[in-house]
Amino acid sequence: MKILTIPSWYPTEDNKISGVFFKEQVEALKENGVEGIILYIHFISLKQLFTTKLKVGFTSSIENGIKVYRYNTFNIFPKMYGLFFKYYSYLINKYFNIVSQKEGKFDLVHIHSAIYGAIAYNMSNINTPYIVTEHSTAFSMNEINDSVKKYLYGAFNNAEEVIVVGKGLLNDISKYRDKDSLKLIPNMLTLSEQYVEKDKNKTKFRFFSLGMLYNKKGMDVLIEAFNKNKDVFTDAELYIGGDGEEREKLEALINKYDLKDKILILGSLSREEVAFNMSNCDVFALASRFETFGIVFLEAIAFGKPIIGTKTGGPDTIVNDVCGKIVEVDDVDGLAEAMLNVYKDISKYDPKQIKDYCKNNFSKDVVANKIIDVYRSVIKNQG
CATH class of the missing domain: 3.40.50.2000 (Glycogen Phosphorylase B;)
Incomplete structure (x- = not known):
């Protein structure tokens, strides 16, 4: 045809x-x-x-x-x-x-x-x-x-x-x-299987997020949710990939909560840098306010990582019990709870099962x- x-x-x-x-x-x-x-x-x-x-x-x-x-x-x-x-x-x-x-x-x-x-x-x-x-x-x-x-x-x-x-x-x-x-x-998802170097400097449990630093991506909500758990997340960190108009606002929020040693904004990332961070994180989380699909979630589960997303109609097309959790938009408490649950129960997420789910559906x-x-x-x- x-x-x-x-x-x-x-x-x-x-x-x-x-x-x-x-x-x-x-x-x-x-x-x-x-x-x-x-x-x-x-x-x-x-x-x-x-x-x-x-x-x-x-x-x-x-x-x-x-x-x-x-x-x-x-x-x-x-x-x-x-x-x-x-x-x-x-x-x-x-x-x-x-x-x-x-x-x-x-x-x-x-x-x-x-x-x-x-x-x-x-x-x-x-x-x-x-x-x-x-x-x-x-x-x-x-x-x-x-x-x-x-x-x-x-x-x-x-x-x-x-x-x-x-x-x-x-x-x-x-x-x-x-x-x-x-x-x-x-x-x-068009990514192929690839070898990615291990981050030799990684010593903590790592949440990773990726998106343009615009209001619709909800990075402020993610930072607020991480802060809710900061007393528990003694060995956890949050890396945020991306750049945009909200960067200064987000950096001010990180400073407000004294989280500079736990939350790092990486700036714009190449495809290779995205793969490196997906491979080396423990959980991928994105608190979008609007998302028709969310290809970054597929990139994460292709690496066998559990994901946390919001009910915007896109991520909830992807997220299920095998691969992660879904929460309401702008729900800081709900997101904080989901992050805490995955942090505590990370062993229940099987990387191979997550990868197979990705391959069989996307x-x-x-x-x-x-x-x-x-x-x-x-x-x-x-x-």
Whole structure:
């Protein structure tokens, strides 16, 4: 089967990690027999007019064995959603036809996120059927402009199937499409087995957290919860990976509780540094206020580590009794109790059992085959 993927965001020279999960999914699907091609319409903010490395225009390239077609353009209609969607749908129509002439007929179009790719595709009047996988935290964070909401009904309901990556999105998207028609397929983990050097300086029980230091990641809650247990955590420490606008606030909180010798903010980490910290921690904990999925939890359980997350609709798609605990959002006492329980009962978490749970439910082959089943069903129904 031949599938055209249209991501609403995707890696660029300016941002090489944006939409990297979409890229890795297409690569995993190729490994499982799907011919995947990507068409990405990238809108550059006018604020980046003199700073962007990107050139306006249409290009094609082979990236990790995948044919990628790109059209870069400036967003000349910021916040003018009606005009923006007309322009976007015109571009999708134009470049869909160009790509189809080069590559042949597509069986199906797979769009990642209704905002804004599926909206524009739905308006383009292209006859090739499409499905949507929704990832965006904008739904749970109530960040969708009222002018955009009216377009979402058509984008979701005219799709042959709608996939969501977390339990929370089932409820969020049910405002636009019948919940019983939605499919839950989690994000996949593409990390492979790797040897990671042991931290020779580690002498304490270590909690590790990772995320941009923004309010929505709840690092302040994690610090507050650790402080609740500081009299018990005499041989415990908390490492926090990431950087962002809340760093000074978090450092002030650490100083307030006199925890400088127990809590360390590591700053931004490379993939190798993330692997090192995942491998050498005892527990991974993240107290997000919003999280549609949470790939970092998968990275942790891939290393056999127990995890602690919040009921945001994402982590509770992953966490169960085998691999950790889940608590309410902003519940400092509940998080403190969960951290204490895992600290005291760490021996009950079997690293091999946790790794097997990860492999059997979130490995790229398992998830890819679930997506392929959706493709086959839609294509069969189309005759």
